[in-house]
Amino acid sequence: MSDKKPGFFQRLFGTQGAPLPAPTETPQKIPDSPAPPMPGPAPFAPEPPPAPVPADHPPPPGPPETTPDYIERIEDQFITPPAAVGEPAKPQGWFARLATGLRRSSDTLGTSITSVFTKRKLDAATLDELEDVLIQADLGVDTASAITETLRRDRFDKEISDADVRAVLAAEVEKVLDPVARPLVIDSAKKPFVILMIGVNGSGKTTTIGKLAQKFSREGRSIMLAAGDTFRAAAIEQLQVWGQRTGAPVIARPAGADASGLAFDAVTQATAENRDILIIDTAGRLQNREELMGELEKVIRVIKKVDPSAPHATLLTLDATTGQNALKQVEIFGQRAGVTGLVMTKLDGTARGGILVAIASRFGLPVHFIGVGEGVEDLEPFAASDFARAITGGAHP
Template structure:
């Protein structure tokens, strides 16, 4: 006689359990069609754990023939927030930069008179915020001249900070003027990998299309199929024609074709995307120079604007990018992106002081409305944490 096979519970846990009394057989009733799985009502924007659990329980109950439990109440979608004005979006985007900077300033100037040691501490704080040595020195010199050996509050320092930042940024805050005499007005977008070139192109295309301009886009980042597809999506969204070639095609040849087609069609604006490239890769910078030479074969005055997109999260490395791209590609203006993702927004001040290049646009988010023309006063007030 063979031993009785151990129970599943015993085999699973290795222990003994009290035997369960046998359940008398139940005569099954006439089979009924299984209860339908209750349809999932239109869910909230985010499915909460409670909601998911309720749906799973209802589904299980329907499968075993038990009456389904009432699903948990689904919260109504939140009312859309009132659209923020640009300064509110800018202040929100720069919050990480301003919080770190103003928090450090407040810590330095808590119930202290302005002395040499305090000024030295402040200078260190400003340099660490990527504002640059020259700007940090200018701010501390102003305080030393006007407030030395007097009580100084964090608000006093923030006011001086905002004034000095605005003084540096004022001359470079220049809008990008689309000249009607140059048709098409050709914009070449350049920058390192991941700096936001393609997204910026899409936002600019939408902006110019809304102004009634006829826009053409050229998918010159032929290294990445995803970049070509992304630009085509922006073209569909904005009504812009997109000139593209299969991934791996010659970028300079595509640029030549795009300029030729844009001129033939009488387009107002042509924006040419390029592949991201590190400024220290000489062969890639040579290719960029070739693209510019080819464009000039069709229109010797082009490109009419060469915009370098800078990722604010790169901090001090952005200074080297401006230097090298400026020498190799003739940068005419800057677009600073991703200011909402970093506490290093002060780097824009250091760039402006060192190079003096026009800053045309800044971006503080992914939305179309999160790229706006650069305004020195708004930026200065926002980074200083002032209304």
């Protein structure tokens, strides 16, 4: 046995991990002078593979989206996206669009009601639980109490299902909304009929103006628009685009100009041109900003210097996603600007569509239009029965 001490590699890995002996190569005889290469084309060299992309590097952009949703967002809102090849266009009626837009609200409300009612007798505890569900759905305390009292009177201690509750709910909601579902009437004796659009930031005023301008233009009325949101250059440009689309002239000034002066000029010019309707945009402002509300009051005073009866309609746009905050907006704007009617927008983006019921119950202001999407056809006159059935998940009668 050899006394030679094993090397480090053998001590570390053992004999099985010992390095293999180097392979022996068979020597090849090299010719004294290599043969000259044959003339011909250079051999083809394959393209080297692309360099690997680091893990934190974003992938290169792929082809643009072609989904209908994407097309609808980027196409002109007045052009209907083409139907798929071989498929006829399937236009949706207004109730179908409304029900689709209110699906988040109706699903949330329906799930909550179903969790309360599972084919059992109606007792006091169940009624209390239902009332809590309706209040949490932003329907308002008064409406929630009216619904539970109706059930208490007609169905107490009787077996009841969630479908029965939905039917009562739809009837009570329609009862609250029916008195406020009033169309915006344009008095043709007043030329121009001045509409002042007001609301908080992001409530959809400028987009609503464009949609209204399109509707009025289709009715054959001559329209003028005034870009009174002089705080945002983007709002001025947006209204100018709507003016081009609807063929309506737009009175505009550079960003930062005095809004009340612009309103004065717009009413003066619309009167001189004998326009049917003048719609004045205003800057979005929070209802708790005293100085901004003061500016809005100044705009109204200046308009009255040209026409003491104007504005003939002051429409407050309400973003449905704000929920209970919309109640405060209606209260403050009503006190400071004399709101004559409401436009509820973005009902398709929230599960809190019930807030419209609470607003109607508390203030009783006319609800002229509601919006459930970005398209021109997604702003429609408000109908109480359609809204009540859509928000409770009912079918169209």
